[in-house]
Amino acid sequence: MRTALITGADRGLGLSLTLGLLEQGWQVFAGRFLPDYRLLDEACARYPLLRPVPLDVSSRQSILDACAMVRQETEYLDMIISNAAYMGGPNSSGFRGELPIDYSLLEYSFRVNSLGALQVMEIFLPLVEAGEMKRLCFVSSEVSSVTMMHRDAGFRYTMTKTALNVAARIMYNQLFEKGYTFRLYQPGWMKRVNPDGSRAEGADIDPDLSAGEALRQFLEDREDEQRLVLTDYLGHEWAY
Amino acid sequence: MDKVVFMTGIATSFDAELALAFLRAGDRVIAAGPHCPAVPQAVYVPFAPLCEGAGEALYQAVAGKTRSLDYFIDTSSAHFAGEDRRITDGLCPEEIIQSFRANTLAPIQALEALLPLLDAGTGKRLAFISTHDASVNWCGNTAGYGPSMAKAALHNILQVIKNKLFPDGYTFRVYDPLPGESRVNPVTSAAGAYTYITRDRAIDGHQIERRNDEKRLVMRDALGREWPW
Ligand SMILES: NC(=O)c1ccc[n+]([C@@H]2O[C@H](COP(=O)([O-])OP(=O)(O)OC[C@H]3O[C@@H](n4cnc5c(N)ncnc54)[C@H](OP(=O)(O)O)[C@@H]3O)[C@@H](O)[C@H]2O)c1
Numbered sequence: 001m002r003t004a005l006i007t008g009a010d011r012g013l014g015l016s017l018t019l020g021l022l023e024q025g026w027q028v029f030a031g032r033f034l035p036d037y038r039l040l041d042e043a044c045a046r047y048p049l050l051r052p053v054p055l056d057v058s059s060r061q062s063i064l065d066a067c068a069m070v071r072q073e074t075e076y077l078d079m080i081i082s083n084a085a086y087m088g089g090p091n092s093s094g095f096r097g098e099l100p101i102d103y104s105l106l107e108y109s110f111r112v113n114s115l116g117a118l119q120v121m122e123i124f125l126p127l128v129e130a131g132e133m134k135r136l137c138f139v140s141s142e143v144s145s146v147t148m149m150h151r152d153a154g155f156r157y158t159m160t161k162t163a164l165n166v167a168a169r170i171m172y173n174q175l176f177e178k179g180y181t182f183r184l185y186q187p188g189w190m191k192r193v194n195p196d197g198s199r200a201e202g203a204d205i206d207p208d209l210s211a212g213e214a215l216r217q218f219l220e221d222r223e224d225e226q227r228l229v230l231t232d233y234l235g236h237e238w239a240y
Numbered sequence: 241m242d243k244v245v246f247m248t249g250i251a252t253s254f255d256a257e258l259a260l261a262f263l264r265a266g267d268r269v270i271a272a273g274p275h276c277p278a279v280p281q282a283v284y285v286p287f288a289p290l291c292e293g294a295g296e297a298l299y300q301a302v303a304g305k306t307r308s309l310d311y312f313i314d315t316s317s318a319h320f321a322g323e324d325r326r327i328t329d330g331l332c333p334e335e336i337i338q339s340f341r342a343n344t345l346a347p348i349q350a351l352e353a354l355l356p357l358l359d360a361g362t363g364k365r366l367a368f369i370s371t372h373d374a375s376v377n378w379c380g381n382t383a384g385y386g387p388s389m390a391k392a393a394l395h396n397i398l399q400v401i402k403n404k405l406f407p408d409g410y411t412f413r414v415y416d417p418l419p420g421e422s423r424v425n426p427v428t429s430a431a432g433a434y435t436y437i438t439r440d441r442a443i444d445g446h447q448i449e450r451r452n453d454e455k456r457l458v459m460r461d462a463l464g465r466e467w468p469w
Contacts, residue, residue, distance in 0.1 A: 115333055149403065174328070240376035
């Protein structure tokens with residue numbers, strides 16, 4: 001049986017990825033962060049191989065506790081999908097903005113989106129080492145691309161994804177020759193998911209659609225695994 | 241000549257040589273942080289980044305010395321224990337955070353605080369000493385998560401800031417001094433930084449809108465090479 005860990009799986013892309021893998025017969029340890037979202041619990045009734053695990057990626061202790069829980073059920077993981085992210089918040093990360101820059105929120109964003117992803121990989125790595133597939137996937141973003149950056153404010157979120165990309169590069173530099181393979185994915189501008197599972201207005205694509213393409217890219221082996229590239233939901237490649 | 245330069249710190253021999261290059265040219269150098277014995281001519285101001293009121297205190301300290309600034313130079317290159325650890329060695333997450341605070345947040349806070357003085361100056365040039373170890377394209381290391389992630393985050397922020405401030409006349413420099421490269425030493429690398437920071441980049445006089453190299457945020461190194469992000 002194939003097994004995966006997915007962070008930030010209460011809703012949105014994380015939930016869609018979770019359900020997509022369950023449909024394909026995987027066992028999924030799904031990181032739960034939001035107490036008021038019940039979509040994972042509802043899915044448990046339909047999918048016996050779904051295992052929600054409390055997981056706050058900004059806390060090393062929470063990651064260690066989640067890993068201990070996962071270890072009670074499996075001796076290996078085939079794939080980790082780092083998806084959890086802190087987005088949104090006040091407009092306090094730009095120059096000449098209405099609000100002064102909020103440095104503690106910048107740090108929190110880095111702790112979740114960059115360092116959190118790195119620590120999840122670090123702490124769960126022995127389980128991936130024991131698995132066959134050894135695939136480490138990172139949900140990044142188009143705004144991680146310094147080359148293509150179009151924004152002139154709101155760097156609290158954008159900076160964390162460039163930091164995430166370079167962390168993935170450093171991991172790749174060590175682990176690729178040990179048989180690990182990597183994915184960096186830009187999911188597109190996705191609709192937000194409400195607590196009842198309905199979609200908020202705005203945005204381009206449904207998370208289910210992006211998750212379908214993500215799983216195609218995450219699960220397929222490639223001839224050119226040595227290339228660490230950022231690809232999007234259309235299969236296009238992004239400049240870093 | 242007669243420009244006023246702010247440096248976020250004079251800590252390494254590269255920083256000292258860079259400060260001396262500006263002083264030799266007749267410019268004034270104001271630096272944050274501890275006094276550097278090799279550069280007694282600089283004016284030093286205290287800066288305790290990320291503490292309550294840090295930005296305002298820095299602004300007041302610098303505004304007490306000058307009415308305007310022409311160059312802002314971030315020299316942050318703080319290093320912390322455990323940077324040699326690979327992911328399989330057990331990482332030091334709090335030291336990665338320390339690196340992020342010192343190498344990303346501190347210079348941005350200094351820049352935010354001093355922007356009114358830079359607005360009042362004529363130079364409007366913002367320079368950042370960085371490293372190609374933060375290049376997602378090129379980083380070849382298996383360790384050094386803290387400094388690489390911190391500078392990569394900074395590169396992203398710089399592109400966002402450039403989009404905001406370029407229309408106001410600001411230009412940007414990102415420079416890799418290549419510590420450890422045998423073909424340069426702190427003196428020659430700082431000489432390269434000085435010319436790179438002070439020299440304007442090409443603008444094709446006939447087609448200003450189409451061929452203005454200043455529009456591109458790039459990282460160039462002590463050997464004159466450009467690194468991809
Ligand atoms: N939405 C887009 O248009 C878009 C575009 C490009 C990239 N992405 C990336 O795609 C991924 C999924 O985005 P999405 O739209 O599905 O967002 P989402 O619905 O907000 O899902 C992300 C999940 O991560 C959770 N999370 C936040 N902090 C966490 C923490 N400390 N520990 C564990 N989980 C935490 C979020 O909870 P909270 O809601 O409480 O924060 C949320 O449940 C993210 O990595 C995002 O950066 C999204």
